[in-house]
Amino acid sequence: YSYSFRARATDGDGNLGDWSPIITIDLKNPVVISEVAWAGTGADASDQWVELYNKSDNAVDLAGWHLISGTNTTNTFNVALEGIIESKGFLVIPKDATNSLGKNYLRLRAPNNRYVDAFYTPNAGLDASSFMVDGNRYSMERVSPYSFGSSVRNWLANVGATNTKGAQNSVYQRYTYYNHSFTANTTLKKSLSPYLFEGFNVQVFKGVTLTIEPGVVIKFFDRTSSLVVNGTLKAVGSETENIVFTSLVDDTPGQWLGIYFSPDSIASDLQHVVVRYGGAPLGFSPPGWQNAVWVDHCSINLANSTIENSDNRALMLQDSNSTVDNVKFLNNTASENAMNESKAIYVSGGSPTIKNSLFDNNRYGIFISGDAKPVIDNNNFINNTYPMLFGGQALPVFSNNQASGNSYNAIIVNENFSQNVTLQKDLPYLVQRRISVGENVTVTLQPGAIMEFSDTNCGLQIDGTLLAVGTAADPITFRPRSFEGSITAPGRWLGLRFTPASKNSDLEYVNISYAGAYAGNQANTDFSAGINVSQSAITLKNSIIQNNANNGLWLINSAPIIDGVQFLGQTVSTTLLGAKAIYINGGSPQISNSHFENNTYGMYVDLWHGPNGDIAATPDFSQGNTFSNNAISDTFLVPPLP
Numbered sequence: 281y282s283y284s285f286r287a288r289a290t291d292g293d294g295n296l297g298d299w300s301p302i303i304t305i306d307l308k309n310p311v312v313i314s315e316v317a318w319a320g321t322g323a324d325a326s327d328q329w330v331e332l333y334n335k336s337d338n339a340v341d342l343a344g345w346h347l348i349s350g351t352n353t354t355n356t357f358n359v360a361l362e363g364i365i366e367s368k369g370f371l372v373i374p375k376d377a378t379n380s381l382g383k384n385y386l387r388l389r390a391p392n393n394r395y396v397d398a399f400y401t402p403n404a405g406l407d408a409s410s411f412m413v414d415g416n417r418y419s420m421e422r423v424s425p426y427s428f429g430s431s432v433r434n435w436l437a438n439v440g441a442t443n444t445k446g447a448q449n450s451v452y453q454r455y456t457y458y459n460h461s462f463t464a465n466t467t468l469k470k471s472l473s474p475y476l477f478e479g480f481n482v483q484v485f486k487g488v489t490l491t492i493e494p495g496v497v498i499k500f501f502d503r504t505s506s507l508v509v510n511g512t513l514k515a516v517g518s519e520t521e522n523i524v525f526t527s528l529v530d531d532t533p534g535q536w537l538g539i540y541f542s543p544d545s546i547a548s549d550l551q552h553v554v555v556r557y558g559g560a561p562l563g564f565s566p567p568g569w570q571n572a573v574w575v576d577h578c579s580i581n582l583a584n585s586t587i588e589n590s591d592n593r594a595l596m597l598q599d600s601n602s603t604v605d606n607v608k609f610l611n612n613t614a615s616e617n618a619m620n621e622s623k624a625i626y627v628s629g630g631s632p633t634i635k636n637s638l639f640d641n642n643r644y645g646i647f648i649s650g651d652a653k654p655v656i657d658n659n660n661f662i663n664n665t666y667p668m669l670f671g672g673q674a675l676p677v678f679s680n681n682q683a684s685g686n687s688y689n690a691i692i693v694n695e696n697f698s699q700n701v702t703l704q705k706d707l708p709y710l711v712q713r714r715i716s717v718g719e720n721v722t723v724t725l726q727p728g729a730i731m732e733f734s735d736t737n738c739g740l741q742i743d744g745t746l747l748a749v750g751t752a753a754d755p756i757t758f759r760p761r762s763f764e765g766s767i768t769a770p771g772r773w774l775g776l777r778f779t780p781a782s783k784n785s786d787l788e789y790v791n792i793s794y795a796g797a798y799a800g801n802q803a804n805t806d807f808s809a810g811i812n813v814s815q816s817a818i819t820l821k822n823s824i825i826q827n828n829a830n831n832g833l834w835l836i837n838s839a840p841i842i843d844g845v846q847f848l849g850q851t852v853s854t855t856l857l858g859a860k861a862i863y864i865n866g867g868s869p870q871i872s873n874s875h876f877e878n879n880t881y882g883m884y885v886d887l888w889h890g891p892n893g894d895i896a897a898t899p900d901f902s903q904g905n906t907f908s909n910n911a912i913s914d915t916f917l918v919p920p921l922p
Contacts, residue, residue: 310336311345311365312397313388313429315438315449317419318381319411328375330386330399331445334365335425344391347373350382351405357381370446383407398430413437421449426472427457433478433501455499458482462490462511470495470521476528477501483508486544490514494552495521499528500536503560506569510544517552519584527557533614534560534591537569543577551583559591561616570621571596579632582607590614592621594642597654599629605636612642623647624664627654627674639664648674651699661686667707671695672715678706690732690761697723697744705754708732710761714774714799716741719781723747727754727789732761736797739774739807743781750789752822758792758810770852770859771797771829774807778838780815787811788821796829798855808855809834809863820845830855832879837866837888837895843873850879851911858912860884866895873904882910886918 289297314333321327330347334340342361349357357379365371375381383405388397399420402410411417418437421444427434434457440450455476461483468475470493478501484490488511492498495517500506507513507525517523527535538558541548558572570592573582579602587594588610595604609624622643625634629650635657639645645661648654648670656676661667661683670676672695683689690710697717703709705728712734717723721744725731728750733739740746740758750756760772775795778785792810799806806812809831811820818840825832826848833842847861857863861879862871866888876882883901887894907914 309390309396310334310338310340311342311388312422312425313347313386313399314370314422314425315419315444316381316386316399317411317445318386318406319408319417321419322416325408325417326375328381329445330373330381332365332371332373332388333422333425334367334369334371337367339364339366339369342371345396346389346393347387348389349386351384355382357386372446381406400430400432400435402432411437413439419445421451423449423451423454424456424472428460431457431459433457433459433476461485462488465489465491467491467493468496468498469493473497474499477507478505480504480506480508482506484511484513484545486510488512492516492523494518494523497524497526499526499530500558501528503535504537504562506537507539509539509541509548512546513539513541513548513550513580515550515553519552521552522585523550523553525553525555525558530557533557533589534616536560537562538572538574540569540571540574541576541578541580545578545580548578548580550580550585553582553585555585555587555594556589557591559593559612559614561592571626574598575600575602579603581605586610587624588612590622591616593623593626595625597625597627597630597632600632601630602632604632604634607637609637609639609642609645611640615643627652631655633657634659638662639667644669648676650674652676656681661689661707666692668692669694672698675699675701677702678704681706683707688761693731697721700724702726703729703731705729710734711738711740713737714739714741717744717746717782719743721745725750725756727751727756730757730759732759733773733795734761736771736773739777739795739797739799741777741779741806742785743779745783746776746778746785746787748787748790752789755789755791755823756787758790758795760794768794770794770827770850771854773797774799775810775812775828777807777812778814778816778818782816782818785816785818787818787823790820790823791826792823792828792832793826794828796831796850796852796854798830805834805836812836813838813840817841824848825850825861828859829853830857830859831863832861834860834863835865835867835869837890839868840870842869842871845874847874847876847882848878850881853880857884861910864897864899866890866897868898868900871899871901871905875906875908876910876914877908879910880912881916882907882914884913884916884918 315331345361347359386399420435456472459478474497492515562569572590574596583605586608590612591614594612615622624642625646627648631653633655639661641663645667653675658680665687669692690708700722702724708730725748748756772794795810798808810828812834814836822844824846829852832850850859853859858880860881864885
């Protein structure tokens with residue numbers, strides 16, 4: 281860097297003097313140590329020399345410069361340099377009879393003894409073995425004159441056939457090495473690419489911006505290497521020149537940690553970037569990191585990019601309001617974690633927007649947990665195991681998403697609903713166990729929403745409120761997962777159960793089919809119906825209850841309003857009684873304008889044998905109901921006990 285100064289004095293009375301002329305101090309290091317033959321070469325063990333290189337665009341006068349080397353604190357090599365070293369030129373300084381290279385340091389100093397550069401020296405010092413490979417002596421070549429000479433990664437043995445003494449090194453700019461932080465605004469130029477980052481110390485300080493030019497490749501040395509952004513990262517590539525973040529060998533998931541955006545990070549922008557082979561774990565019980573890109577209590581813009589072949593999680597959004605737009609998440613299936621953390625995106629809290637993106641061949645596409653409120657719009661999921669999953673405290677908004685070729689072409693719902701949530705028309709919502717709507721919690725399904733259930737252990741219990749109000753053109757559907765392209769049959773899932781704690785539920789223009797499995801044993805009255813209403817009341821209108829096992833609608837001492845409902849094809853029973861369109865055990869339901877066709881029983885009316893004695897059923901089904909082809913009876917009234 282170059283620094284410019286000026287000064288002026290203030291006297292005892294506070295009077296200011298004039299400014300002095302500007303003084304410029306140039307701290308740039310145009311000349312560096314480029315190659316060292318400390319132990320000689322294969323041709324001659326005594327051929328010891330040091331090569332300097334002028335990386336600048338101008339000639340440099342070496343008057344006043346010194347090259348020093350020594351053992352412990354005693355200089356054994358101290359050469360006063362002189363002459364001109366041309367731009368991009370070399371100068372070779374040989375050992376002579378009075379000077380020999382020392383064990384502990386080799387340094388280049390400018391006039392006034394200013395430190396300029398150093399050759400890497402291990403703590404134990406240098407010896408001949410430091411310059412030998414397979415028993416042969418080699419010079420050590422500097423990889424990049426633009427990164428520190430004191431770093432071991434910036435030196436490689438010249439094992440090739442070409443003698444580069446006084447010439448460009450054979451490993452010149454194989455990479456530009458970094459193992460330190462960015463403390464001032466910095467631009468990583470394409471001309472110095474690729475860059476090699478190593479360790480935990482590569483950080484962008486708070487208030488500092490790291491800008492990366494299109495076409496740059498950044499490689500990470502090992503599984504403990506990362507980039508930590510406490511300031512701002514501007515990595516904006518182009519359609520023809522992506523910016524690439526990858527591992528050194530670039531071939532296996534989990535070869536480096538990832539990019540971490542800390543809570544102090546602001547305004548980072550990543551466009552046309554490729555992030556691959558990150559996500560390594562750090563530590564044990566539990567391991568940390570496990571994210572190729574980790575956005576922690578801050579937000580970034582990620583667009584027109586690809587994150588692929590990650591270990592564990594490709595993108596972690598932790599209490600983040602980031603925008604993810606037109607990003608490809610590819611082949612993120614590996615995980616070293618026993619909990620199988622392989623997820624393309626893990627959303628934990630926050631309100632991010634994820635849109636227009638492709639998820640191909642991941643275990644989880646988007647995994648949503650905590651109280652996250654993501655907006656997920658117009659994404660395409662193909663060849664994944666689970667496209668999306670969300671927990672019971674999350675409030676996602678889904679729209680216009682597509683899925684094909686996945687193990688489950690659906691949004692997985694496996695936790696109880698513990699707060700009010702609205703489920704939009706989108707991919708089907710797939711329930712893979714028995715879940716519930718908590719007391720005083722309302723779950724709202726919008727017109728066109730589909731809820732599927734995996735098997736006979738899966739159902740929805742409503743202890744709160746279910747609002748499923750569709751339209752004639754866009755009904756709401758409850759069905760088994762096997763409905764999709766497979767042979768199905770009555771009793772493939774449990775059904776909907778409204779408990780005594782439920783209230784104010786409204787179902788209109790809904791289709792419920794192939795439910796009615798019993799829960800655990802035949803005597804269990806929890807489900808065994810498309811809809812089971814126990815000592816509660818619901819409104820059910822303009823709907824279709826079809827092909828359910830045991831009961832289409834089972835009313836246990838309840839008083840629902842049933843209007844304009846079609847009960848079709850309840851003919852299969854797995855319990856003692858025959859299948860029934862409506863099974864009325866006590867209570868006073870109102871049933872009107874409904875149609876009963878091809879059921880074993882239309883309506884089956886019986887007492888409710890309650891804990892305090894029998895309660896008679898007093899249904900009102902006097903208005904507008906029609907019956908057709910019910911096998912045993914349209915309306916069957918069980919005679920009272922004597």
